[in-house]
Amino acid sequence: MGLQSALSTALTGMTAAETSIDVAGNNVANANTVGFKESSVNFATQFLQTQSIGSAPTGSRGGTNPRQIGLGAKVAEITPKFTQGTIEISSNPLDLAIQGDGFFIVQGPQGEQLYTRNGQFKTNANNEIVTLTGHRVLGYSVDANFDIQPTGLSPIQIPLGAAAVAQATENVILKGALNPNSTVGSIPEIIQSGILSDGSREVPVGVPEALSLARPSDVITFGSTAGATLPAGTYNYRIVYVDSSGNEGPASNIADTALGAGAASINLSAIPQSADPDFTQIRIYRNNPAVNTEYRLAGTIPAGTTTYSDSTSAATIAGNALLNEDTLGNNSYSYYVTFVNSSTGAESRPTARFGPITADSINQPRIRLDDIPQPSGTGEYDQIKIYRNVANNPTKFYEVAQIGTGVSFIDSTPDADITGNPEINLEGPPINFGMALVDVVSRSGADYNHLFDEGVLTFSGDKGGRQLAERSLTITAATTVQDLLTFMDESMGVLKSAPEATFPDSVSYGGTIVDSRLQFTSNMGIENALGVDLSAFRFTPTGGTTEVVQLPFTTVQEANGEGATADFVVYDSLGTPINVRVTTVLESVDATGARFRWIATSPQNAEETGVNIEVGTGVITTDGDGKFVSATDDRIAIGRGQSPANSPLEFQLNFNQVTGLAEDENSLAAASQDGFPAGTLTSFIITESGRIQGVFSNGSSRDLGQLRMARFANNGGLQQVGDNMFSTGVNSGLPIEGNPGGGGMGAVTTGAVELSNTDIGQNLIELILASTQYRGGARVITAVQQLLDELLALRR
Template identity: 25%
Template sequence: MGLGTSLYTSLSGLTASTHMLSVAGNNIANVNTTAYKRSQITFETQISQTLKSGSSPTDILGGTNPAQVGLGVRLGSIQKNFESGTPQPTGVSTNMAIDGNGFFIVENNGSRFFTRDGSFVLDRNFNLVMPSSGSRVMGYPIDDEFNVIEGVLQPLNIPIGIMTISEQTNNVNLSGNLNAGGDIGTRGSIIETQQMFSDAAATTDAVPGTALTSLFRADGTPLFATGDIISLEGATKGGAQVTTMKFEVGGAITADGVDDSGTTLQDLMDFFQHSMGVDTVAPDGAGVSLSGGVMTITGNYGEGNDLEIEDGNVVVNKGASPSIPFALSKTQSADGESSKTSFVVYDSLGNPLKTSITMVLEEKSDAGTRWRFYANSNEDTDVDTVIGTGTLLFDNQGQILGANDAQLIFNRDGTGAETPQAVNLLFDAPNGQITALQDDRDQISMILQDGSALGTLEDFTVSQDGSITGSFSNSLLRNLGRVPLAMFANNPGLVDVGGNTYRPSTNSGIPVIVSPTTGGSGKVIGRAVEASNVDVAEEFLNLINANTGFSANSRVISTTNQMIQELLSTVR
């Protein structure tokens, strides 16, 4: 009986050593497996045989302990150790590691699984997937405004090189100094034409309502005919050349590249006013007028608004049978301290809109100075290039007190972009204010604007809270989604289904989806993967223990066998 028991217990010991060897060997085999969790094995006694019961103490005898003989060992449990492995940087934007207790959520053929392996890649459809199985990583998508929609799990899609965005400009910050020691603007440019008549006999002065086909020189020569193209090119404003514009004589535009049309002298006068960027809202008397048959173009105050239009700048049918309709003369130049700057803003489609602003000293007083700005843009889709005017007030320390009507309005009809587009001018932003101090020169510039041209998604990063932020070629950063994590009440209760993935069991609890860094889920580390948590030194110790146990139990079996043989010999 004793020898048989010894043989049985030693055989169970051999089995236990084999189990220990198997677990240690599997841990060592997966020492380089991404996010592998080492298995731990425990044993327990199988059966205990009581040879003699214990007794309690009496008045004359002490108590005795029970006499028991163990009948072997059996497997207690094999469970995984879910301590986090060390994050290993990879530099790959699609890779992620978890420093905490959470799990990534993946989907395969409609079934959800959970993994700590964040060695994800992008497939040809730009879905974030596990490279071996193609299981898609689930996360929170974004809406049209790039806001994350929590609570709705969808496959994460990151279309690098495909997604494009632009940003409409809403605000422009301007900074610099205006020379408060300059002269106040008191007059604008004046440019006059020769006298025009409404009859060939040159007896009746032309009036605004006179038909363009009924305009005559003093010698009776007609100025225009229906279909004539009048080009304004080479004229300057504040020393900068004005964009060429064309006007067609007639009720509608019939030729390519023409900006405006009309039938009366008033229509042509409006064309000159708009194309030269003369602002009639400002209270300086600027505009285009007609008196005694003479057309007068009066510019705005300020040297930066000074107009130059020579005879050859207004041409009829240039390139075919060109003629010069007007004899132009400049009778007055603009004065007034001025500062000019140009910058680019963007419409809702990312189209660049070049804009120029001229600041003119309008008033000086004991309280400070007042400046007026004049804004123009040739990108405005109507003929009028004026897009705004307003004033800036400064105290007697040169510090800005405020601005009035500091908004530009762009007409974008027919472009597909949002229209009209309003752009706010910020002259007193915390990161750069305009001052009006005595200086040798004026210098203002745009230091910031919140719009951007068209840009393509080039790269992305994943932050600790799981947010995926895309980097576009136009330097914009936008949310592309968020990676949530799943939490379980009992991680060792998960069932390992291979491929570094798990599924819930009755003892793991149901998955609770949370955002990273909350509820103990841990943080997400981008451009890294989690290493195995196997301790090779410890596993080698387990191998030695398994080998020692196996050898010892084998020795017990061989000794038992010798004793049985000796017993049989004695019987014979």
């Protein structure tokens, strides 16, 4: 048995040496494998052959030891050494190294959990973090709001370029200094447009025909009839032509004749005729010989009649009409014609100015207007007014006459007789709140223009000298002047009233109509002063080209009350930037402190007609030391209209850093706000605790996931399954999960890897020892073989 057992014993030693060589070879082979843990082989003796169990000491004998012969060696354990490997920096942000105990948790091919120390990670086509061998790294994921969801392990994603994030503003911090020694706002800015008129009213169409009228000829043949009816004396005659409307032209010069005693009548023949067929009659005026300068109507003959016999005594004509000898001066005259309602006094817009027509007090002393425009007969107007300038002021037009319809007019009124009469209103009928906007007319010189039509009107005013955002109004046939006033109020953010305001109650803020003008009263303070420049209105008619609306405004009262303005941007829930402006003005001051009115406006407040851009107002109170005391109504709400963002956007204005010190100038600015616009994921970092934080293009950061790790009571009890992976073994204990750096877990170093802990020198020594052991075992077998050969040789 001895030699046979020696063979098997030597064989076990050689087998053990082979195992040592295998393990050492594996260690050396994985010397460059990241996260690899080298193994060591531990041996134990195999079964023993007991020849004697020995004896205990007695009184006569000292005792003997057992006699046992070993039967070889066996591999008792092949154990990985989980000592810390060297940490080496890498350029990959997904490379992770564990410093301390624990393993990364990954997903196996069957959905099972595996564990590894190799932190060389990358992303796949689904933006998931995976190992080099394609195993998904597990941890806590995030929900739509980027909040960690610690409800179970799942693959972690880093959606670079795909994930987007925005945050609505919740707080805005303002800082600055508001001077309590500045002027209290008590006078508002007032601006107004030019005079506008109602273009829906009837307008005289066309212009009359104007003609200078010459005197009739005074060449008349005289004769007499014998008798004693007329007393002796000198009789002077003057004739005038009369048109179909009863208007007299200028009188001829004097034609006279001497009459002796005893005449019965004076016969006029060869009476000159008018070439104008509209003059249908000739009136003959005669003097009273006793009063040579007084001419009274002696008789009337039809046009075309060239003779007339005058036998009327002076007493008889004394009650007849006097000759109108008024004449126009030596001047050029122009005219306007309007329609008028004789009952209400309502008057139309005038015709275009017509003329000038030259008058000559000697030869052509009167002017005849014919073909005068007539009212339509609707009943709105029933008479006609005629206006004329005067010689010493050609731009002043005074009422000359008011005539009925269907007649002509001959002007003979001297300038002195009309200078006290009403002047013409070139603007026309005044506008009112309820009239259609498309009927609004403005005058430029002699031209009358409709300002609006059906289409889209855009408007951009200014406030405190700062341009306001453009807003639009769709004009239809039903849009009124009041609609325009409301639209402009909303666009410029006029605050109609304010709680606890100390502004004068007599002031009516916003738009109204004054003297047929659009007039706007600003809120108190220079920073709230309204303005409308020449290009503020742009109109695009339906299917037409955009043009500037000529509706200029001028300042008729300047505001007082210094203040400050802060312009800043906030963000809604979709990350849309929203412009906000906060203006201030000193509202009141007393021995206890100062109170400043603030008004907030936003052009994006719903961005639709019917909503004012004013979004908040309140009072900032400071004490006698200039310290902030309180701010009222400091929460702002901005409607988002048709936007899918959460509406309204609400945020807090924090005025705690605003002081009431007597600085040289008022100042106000937004120090910070906590919202940000939409941004895409551009990069990420992984912290020592395994928290994955994404950095977005808008500068914000959000959690993308949480790496989880596991540790075991006995790492050596883990079962290696290849690909640097371990699985739970029967002697490893259950995995204990936790975040890196906590609960006994090692910390994570980003951008680094843990190298293999293989000690090549030690493994080479062990390789030499194992090969020596192997050769020794071979020599034992050789020796036994020689002994067996000697034993077999005894047969010979």
